[in-house]
Amino acid sequence: MKFRILLLFAVAFLLLTTTRLRVHAQSGKSAARPNIIFIFSDDHAYQAIGAYGNKFAKTPNIDRIAKEGALLNNNLVTNSICGPSRATLLTGKYSHTNGYKRNDRTRFDTNQTLFPETLRQSGYQTAWIGKMHLNSLPKGFDYWNILPGQGNYYNPDFISQPNDTTRYKGYVSDIITKFSTDWLDKRDNSKPFFLIVGHKATHREWLPDLQDLGAYDNVNFPLPSTFYDDYKGREAAKQQDMTIEKTMRLKQDLKVDADYDKDWTYNRFDPEQKKVFKAYYDKISKEPAEKKLTGKALTEWKYQRYLKDYLSTANSLDRNIGKLLDYLDKSGLAKNTVVIYASDQGFYMGEHGWFDKRFIYEESLKTPFVIRYPGVIKPGSKVDDLVLNIDWAPTVLNIAGVKIPSDIQGKSFFPLLNGTKATAKVPWRKEAYYHYYEFPEPHHVFPHFGIRTDRYKLAYFYNGADSWELYDLKTDPTEIANIYGSKGSEAITADLKVKLKQLMNQYQDKEALQILAGAKK
Template sequence: MNLFKSILIILLAHTGSLLCAQVQPAATATKRPNIVIIISDDHAYQTIGAYGSNMMPTPGIDRIAREGVRFNKAYVTNSICGPSRAVILTGKYSHKNGFKDNESSVFNGDQDSFAKRLQRGGYQTAWIGKWHLESKPQGFDYWQILPDQGHYYNPDFNMMDGSKKKMEGYVTNLVTDASEQWLEKRDPSKPFCLVIGHKATHRVWLPDTADLGKFDDKKFPLPANFYDSYDNRKAAAVQDMSIEKTMLMGYDLKMFGSDERKNADASFSRMNAAQRAKIDGYYKPIEAELKRLNLKGKALTEWKFQRYMRDYLSTAASLDRNIGRTMDYIDTHGLRENTIVIYLSDQGFYMGEHGWFDKRWIYEESFRTPMVMRYPGQVPAGSVSDRFVMNLDIAPTLLQAAGIDVPADMQGMSMLPALKNKADKGRQVLYYHYYENGEHSVSPHFGIRTKRYKLIRFYKRVSGWELYDLQKDPQEMHNLYGKAGYQAITAGLKQQLRAEINKFDDQDALQILTATGKLN
């Protein structure tokens, strides 16, 4: 009997250890991931090494792509700052979340968001940096946000207690500092979601003093369509966002002509003596040389282009450096294996294509955005995805990864199934709607992009259609709408457009489309 008991005890102990060994991996696999979302402002995919650019080194962003996935076809629903952030938060198009433009919209924080759902699900949540939604953040245990656009030097931050705090330093560094401070103070027993909102690379492209002159020895080639004449493209012809005519010598390029004018600019009046000395030491010799050259016409336009490129990329250098710093923090604090990191811009940006800077358009440079993600154990390092994804998809992706139900009214699609299953084709059509009818004179418009074609309906400022064959005309120079031989293609695309409008319940677009009882 004693022998039997001994054998039984040994068997039970052995079985118990096997059960523990089987249960443990499952418990590890279901551990909820931490989340870090890094959102930049106006950062062009054309400038990023991971996307094939040789304009500048971008080791921080390239690292995320190398250790995770690069989305080659990431797009936005509405290419402008505030609306893009509202879409990211809610997983809904602008007409559903209510923040359509930067002119009159105020984000209704009472509505649902991925942050609120994560918070209710036990996540610690924080948003630090640029917010730009004209209301106080909800769904975050901590927030520290820049008022409006914020400033590059010695910026103010709106704090949770209602105070405004001016911080000494360069904004990109300060946002990273505050993010690390929050990570240090969090409860390590709980998962977290941190959104880091960088101001860079938003206009006026004012670099950190450490990066001044970083690209002065490089001459950037003009884009092939820099002197675009906008033939048969009425909306493009009436815009006011050209480097030649719109880019300002003082505000944008720091060529003020006098200290009095420079002192009146808030970007410079905020600087301390040491910062101002370095800035003046860099820009004043450039301004003196410009005066000596006395450039006119195309020579002046091309000089402006070079200055724009150098300031923009120097501003992007601090952005990339701080992204690398955030990645270093995650990896050196034991967070790497269980943290999702997503980097994206709020939209694309023009680097002289069509002669432009800024964004807003459904055209590729504006519509398309950089997006890279690292998710160890779930997304193989060095992955490349050519499926259509959108900023609309961030919210459902994060909720699915966290094991939290995705609400039925979220309009995005989780990106995880397509990353794990190559047979999953994801969406085949992208729907876009831009509303603003003020700054830069870009006409409101909506439209779709398929694998090959793009169909656009402009309204208000300009009324009309555009059609592009992206396979034959990737720069979107030749509007084919109404051309012989494209009637059937156009009719099919209009039906697809209407299907997308109905799918997303965009009543504004539907009313315009059916104003005369047909696909108008």
């Protein structure tokens, strides 16, 4: 009798265990709650990454994450600018909802729902290390050690708990990685962890690590096809102030005859660092005069120097991502740790003659996003669906098995990653909504809102530009032909305007609805 009872208990336990394993397999979760690391860079363009097709950039470690996991081809931001993008990461909300619309002196409201705090309340140990750039100290983290404001590339200050500022010798990417691995060494091993690693690179003014100086000096980068864009039919693009030709500064941005004693960009070097850095750029500084560069020749020289400095700065970013991946391998954490790499928005690498971001155009609208989850995400996966940065927070919560707060505006795209979308027929968005605000400083990009589908993009620029733009991304992927008002575009324009208004209502963007009501036809 006892044997039969024991046998029944054993069978029941086996069935229960099998059911649980099946549920975990179907949901894409392992029995142990995964650790999650979110590596977040600044201004790193997707088109400056090998996995996204760049043949010159040396990004083997970002490429490795993509190869061992998934790459998002259409990861879009909702407001292409640094601080607001970080606020969106933390809240899963649009800028008009989380209250952080511009890069200004606004203090980010940390009293609203922040997904790291939700993770913390569910049993995760949380940390933010590196750049935050939100005019507020972190909240919802067990540990934090952040750069003040934009931070410095060399010998940077860090603010740590409770509010102590300390200067550290070295290059910022290396220091951020060391702080990250030190925290991982000392964390509470009884809890899963969530760590944001916020890198300063590749933010302007692009100061490479000493070991990366000249890394691309033997490369002659081809000019983008739109480098000499005349902005015909695009009033807002015509009036911007972000060109390599006119806006990019020789002294501050490209280090030509840089003032190493007075300019804050360079005043953090110690004597040894300064000697090496200055010796390299002193040689570069001679080139414009020696080659008698003027006009287009000077503009194209500036473009070459920009890319060389930018990609050299990115070398250290990628190398330090590699150090973190190696740490996970050696510590045995890799098998149950989700690794995400993303940037706060896209960036122009000379397209349209520009650097910087802000516009709804593809290069600044799209941002890189690669994710690795061993045993769950199939290596080499590609996702073409329209994913927004409001979706990052709910996706991380979903992966962690944590209930998503009702005030988050995004939705989890985990079903797009783990294969359950096809079996469960999960609906996904067909349109993406965008709204940019900062004007007129620093780059005179008119505020605008718009909608992006898999093929079309419709945008309205206001506060002076007062104009519509429509692009067929299939026939015009570089967005130089504004077809708004042209014959044959009437039906798609009307349809997109209806959908644009629907999205404004869905996300409760009341300001945009008022502007739309009075917009030019």
